[in-house]
Amino acid sequence: MKKYNLIFIVFAFSFSSLLAQRPGGQQYDKEKLEAARVAFITNRLDLKADQATKFWPLYNQYNEDRGILMDKISTINRSSSQEITDAKAREMIQERLSLQQQLLDKEKIFMEEVTKAITPVQAMKLGGVNREFTRQVYRMQQGSDRGRRN
Template identity: 40%
Template sequence: MKKYTLIALMFLLAFGTTYAQRTDEKYDREKLESARVAFITTRLDLKPEQAQKFWPIYNIFNDSREKSLREMSQLGRIKDLQLSEAEAKSRLTRKFEIQRKMIVDEEKFVKDLSTVITYNQIIQLNGLSREFARHIYQRRRDDDKK
């Protein structure tokens, strides 16, 4: 009987840990977003008044960019191995439309942002998202080693 009780206790403990990790997921996203904001704000050396104007512009652009990238990703997925030539051509045409829209959006973003920060800061911004992702990846990898 002790054996079954021990197994049940281990099962409940494992389930509880998994459940707790899932409920903390939103909190982790909030922490990650806060860390991203702090990272970019610090690296660009934004003054408080600049940051107040910068983040709304950046967030709108970033949301639009992510939506476009998701759509392009969907276009690249082949659900059937037999894709008609017309469907393939349609997908490629749509992909190019999205890419053109992304260029127009980025030009507008740079124009809007140039009223808040310098062009040098805008150039620095281009690499900061990737640098932040690498930084987070490295920290997770280091934490996993511990």
């Protein structure tokens, strides 16, 4: 039980200072955000120490690879708002589909690897837990914005 209290305290501390502004605008402290994400996911998936040491390197690499592909897809989507020819549009569609297939392939490999580190049930919960974390950060940001406007 003490382990969960410690994780919750770390999470709460990291989360509470997560949305603090830096000079020059609204910037999030990436280290605090990642610490909060680690604590949140570790707690929600109930990762044991041996699972966590195997899980986090796999998860971090997958997220990095996924982020790179998502950035490429976003770039294609943004350039589609410009004047383009039909031929260029076809090329962009094929490129986007190729990137989406790469995403799917990476997810398949990740799931194969990660279920060696954590249970399949934990692996299935991962996507929902990640979305839940993102929603909580979003809600906190909205609350923070409302507080600044008043």
